[in-house]
Amino acid sequence: xxxxxxxxxxxxxPTSSIxxxxxxxxxxxxxxxxxxxxxxxxSTKRKIAIKEIKTGLFKDGLDMSAIREVKYLQELKHxxxxxxxxxxxxxxxxxxxxxxxxxxxxxxxxxxxxxxxxADIKSWLLMxxxxxxxxxxxFILHRDLKPNNLLLAPDGQLKIADFGLARSLGNPNEDLSSxxxxxxxxxxxxxxxxxxxxxAVDIWxxxxxxxxxxxxxxxxxxxxxxxxxxVTFRALGTxxxxxxxxxxxxxxxxxxxxxxxxxxxxxxxxxxxxxxKALDLLISMTQLDPSRRCxxxxxxxxxxxxxxxRATNPNELPQKREKKKPSNEDDGTIKxxxx
Amino acid sequence: MTEQExxxxxxxxxxxxxxQYISNDDLYRRSSQFELWSFTQESLEAxxxxxxxxxxxxxxxxxxxxxxxxxxxxPTIFEIHKQELDANNxxxxxxxxxxxxxxxxxxxxxxxxxxxxxxxxxxxxTAISLFKKFYLENSIMEYHPKNIMYTSVFLAAxxxxxxxxxxxxxxxxxxxxxxxxxxxxxKILESLKFTLLxxxxxxxxxxxxxxxxxxxxxxxxxxxxVSIDTLGSxxxxxxxxxxxxxxxxxxxxLFTPPQIALAAMYAIDRRITERYLKEKFLDDHTVNLESIPxxxxxxxxxxxxxxxxxxxxxxxxxxxxxxxxxxxxxxxxKLSKLDNPTPEESKEIGKRCKAALNxxxxxxxxxxxxxxxxxTTTNTTTTTT
Numbered sequence: 001x002x003x004x005x006x007x008x009x010x011x012x013x014p015t016s017s018i019x020x021x022x023x024x025x026x027x028x029x030x031x032x033x034x035x036x037x038x039x040x041x042x043s044t045k046r047k048i049a050i051k052e053i054k055t056g057l058f059k060d061g062l063d064m065s066a067i068r069e070v071k072y073l074q075e076l077k078h079x080x081x082x083x084x085x086x087x088x089x090x091x092x093x094x095x096x097x098x099x100x101x102x103x104x105x106x107x108x109x110x111x112x113x114x115x116x117x118x119a120d121i122k123s124w125l126l127m128x129x130x131x132x133x134x135x136x137x138x139f140i141l142h143r144d145l146k147p148n149n150l151l152l153a154p155d156g157q158l159k160i161a162d163f164g165l166a167r168s169l170g171n172p173n174e175d176l177s178s179x180x181x182x183x184x185x186x187x188x189x190x191x192x193x194x195x196x197x198x199x200a201v202d203i204w205x206x207x208x209x210x211x212x213x214x215x216x217x218x219x220x221x222x223x224x225x226x227x228x229x230x231v232t233f234r235a236l237g238t239x240x241x242x243x244x245x246x247x248x249x250x251x252x253x254x255x256x257x258x259x260x261x262x263x264x265x266x267x268x269x270x271x272x273x274x275x276x277k278a279l280d281l282l283i284s285m286t287q288l289d290p291s292r293r294c295x296x297x298x299x300x301x302x303x304x305x306x307x308x309x310r311a312t313n314p315n316e317l318p319q320k321r322e323k324k325k326p327s328n329e330d331d332g333t334i335k336x337x338x339x
Numbered sequence: 340m341t342e343q344e345x346x347x348x349x350x351x352x353x354x355x356x357x358x359q360y361i362s363n364d365d366l367y368r369r370s371s372q373f374e375l376w377s378f379t380q381e382s383l384e385a386x387x388x389x390x391x392x393x394x395x396x397x398x399x400x401x402x403x404x405x406x407x408x409x410x411x412x413x414p415t416i417f418e419i420h421k422q423e424l425d426a427n428n429x430x431x432x433x434x435x436x437x438x439x440x441x442x443x444x445x446x447x448x449x450x451x452x453x454x455x456x457x458x459x460x461x462x463x464x465t466a467i468s469l470f471k472k473f474y475l476e477n478s479i480m481e482y483h484p485k486n487i488m489y490t491s492v493f494l495a496a497x498x499x500x501x502x503x504x505x506x507x508x509x510x511x512x513x514x515x516x517x518x519x520x521x522x523x524x525x526k527i528l529e530s531l532k533f534t535l536l537x538x539x540x541x542x543x544x545x546x547x548x549x550x551x552x553x554x555x556x557x558x559x560x561x562x563x564x565v566s567i568d569t570l571g572s573x574x575x576x577x578x579x580x581x582x583x584x585x586x587x588x589x590x591x592x593l594f595t596p597p598q599i600a601l602a603a604m605y606a607i608d609r610r611i612t613e614r615y616l617k618e619k620f621l622d623d624h625t626v627n628l629e630s631i632p633x634x635x636x637x638x639x640x641x642x643x644x645x646x647x648x649x650x651x652x653x654x655x656x657x658x659x660x661x662x663x664x665x666x667x668x669x670x671x672x673k674l675s676k677l678d679n680p681t682p683e684e685s686k687e688i689g690k691r692c693k694a695a696l697n698x699x700x701x702x703x704x705x706x707x708x709x710x711x712x713x714x715t716t717t718n719t720t721t722t723t724t
Contacts, residue, residue: 059505061505062494067497071535074535075370077369087533089529092525094525094528137361138366168536174459
């Protein structure tokens with residue numbers, strides 16, 4: 001079904017000619033609010049993914065996550081954020097033309113035949129933090145960071161994707177929803193139902209992803225929202241007024257089992273391959289009190305990134321191994337909302 | 340560090356070029372608001388003219404179709420009343436100036452609608468912004484502002500996380516159907532070139548409120564008659580000023596949000612704002628900023644200032660910077676004051692807008708009127724007898 005025509009001007013392309021600017025080769029996935037196709041940008045032969053958002057399906061018009069995704073991706077141009085190449089409409093459907101990213105970090109973490117060197121982990125963490133830093137300096141919170149939203153380009157670059165839950169850092173008097181971020185990566189202030197929070201929720205997620213990269217298994221896999229609190233505090237200690245002033249005023253803070261904070265030795269045992277500096281950074285990103293958690297700037301300037309080994313060049317990072325069945329090839333690009 | 344030291348250090352580090360520091364201004368310059376929706380006065384005017392021309396073309400076409408259809412249906416009347424039914428005399432299309440006036444007046448309705456729904460300021464501001472951007476691409480002679488206004492409010496509410504269901508939105512409005520809004524939502528998004536993030540002047544205004552305190556009150560008060568209360572009331576009045584003037588005018592297309600915010604402070608209290616700028620940018624506080632002549636506040640002068648800025652040394656650079664800034668915000672204040680249409684003028688434009696949108700009704704009415712006199716006369720005669 002590939003169709004062709006000439007290149008027309010970017011961004012505000014008229015509906016009529018745009019369908020001919022890209023080929024839509026095959027459908028690779030279908031979610032509740034979008035269908036994803038693989039295709040090619042005719043003029044550059046560049047591989048692309050077209051996310052066709054079903055409008056008219058929602059009784060309230062354009063879907064909120066579609067609005068968010070378009071709104072924020074239009075503003076965020078960065079090597080570590082998925083590129084929104086174009087937006088166009090076909091018969092009242094919204095089409096997002098995104099760069100083609102064949103794999104994601106979750107796929108690699110789960111593939112036990114691949115060995116992660118500590119320099120590889122450093123490289124992925126660095127790219128994640130750079131992307132997050134770019135969001136935060138534009139006053140945008142991602143609010144759904146997890147390994148399968150960290151997509152990998154053929155050249156090894158890591159790209160933050162799925163901005164369906166993102167939002168601008170609100171005014172201080174504005175309430176935010178605490179029901180964000182996929183459970184295992186949800187910061188304690190969100191678990192406690194905080195209505196005001198900051199970029200620290202994203203940093204927590206990155207910290208948990210860092211831990212998962214080292215462990216090769218989810219660090220805090222709670223079975224449900226209640227269990228998530230238990231799992232989190234068993235690993236990192238139950239927050240008290242001493243270490244987190246005013247924590248007991250948060251809506252969901254009650255009847256907690258009290259676990260002591262882990263000793264340095266316990267963490268060393270759990271993350272046996274981590275250097276002292278890696279452990280320092282992990283601890284800094286997973287501080288229970290969000291105001292003590294490091295921000296993206298101080299994380300990027302952390303000594304961990306200065307000590308040997310140097311982060312692996314993106315194009316030398318481990319890649320997904322070729323699978324025999326081509327039908328599985330695109331698993332990573334198919335995004336289904338988990339919330 | 341002196342200039343020479345800086346240079347020599349730069350010389351040493353030449354081999355390993357340091358990554359350029361990215362300032363907030365750099366980030367702003369990459370925003371869609373700056374890239375797609377910021378204009379000079381001339382380019383904004385041109386954009387409006389272009390939208391108006393498209394509108395005129397569409398309205399003309401629509402008129403011609405209706406005219407020819409009715410002419411075919413009523414050949415005799417068109418023959419008898421050639422002059423009354425002359426195509427050139429039936430409707431007068433709107434100029435781009437008239438469109439602008441009408442759109443600005445309509446923004447007031449957005450404010451009322453948003454207030455009626457008790458929506459946060461952010462939603463109100465974004466709705467106005469979406470509405471105005473729509474009419475940089477389209478004409479009111481193609482899309483009547485009423486439904487575009489409601490749809491802008493509905494879309495802005497979603498975009499600013501203040502979701503309201505279509506039913507509850509509709510149920511509190513008069514004469515609007517669900518599909519009126521849902522059908523237009525997409526069209527608006529398209530006209531916006533799919534950009535939704537809007538930076539407003541209120542956040543930077545709050546920033547200036549804090550910085551005024553830091554600069555003018557700490558560690559000790561700089562002006563004997565300026566206290567935290569003075570600044571608090573200045574801030575409140577500046578907010579009001581933004582609501583009253585800036586948000587309805589076109590300044591958001593011409594200036595950055597911090598410039599507009601500073602203009603609001605300056606419009607309310609020139610003395611305090613000038614002192615703040617002096618304290619912040621100038622070592623020599625005796626420089627008399629008030630002496631900047633008003634009549635020089637135009638673009639050409641600014642260009643000259645920029646030249647001077649490059650040529651001169653650090654301290655006079657700062658002075659020039661400050662002067663350029665003041666000129667810019669003065670210009671912003673000037674352009675915030677709208678030439679609002681009178682109610683009669685508004686009504687007249689509204690009428691012509693409707694006529695352009697529904698030429699068939701205008702022509703039909705005229706045809707009926709011309710065909711009717713006999714019946715009307717008989718009617719009158721019957722009542723009088």
